[in-house]
Amino acid sequence: MLLKYLNELDRAVQAAQQEPGQVQFSHCVECANVLKDYLRGQIEPVRVRGTEIMESLLPEHFEEWMAAAGSAESACLHA
16 A cells, blocks of 8 residues: 555656646645555554655645645635
């Protein structure tokens, strides 16, 4: 499962970098959140290594993507 989630995150990051947009950013954030949730339930060595790999996959501007995805989600909730 770890490899599956890491691959999904990697593909989502690549897609968001190739074609930036709200949908891609939201998908990337969703993949990262699924991976984080999965890692929380793992033994420490898996959790630590999985987190290291996840962080290496995320771009420096990932927090901006999170903000963009959050503002899009917020707009949908208030519509």
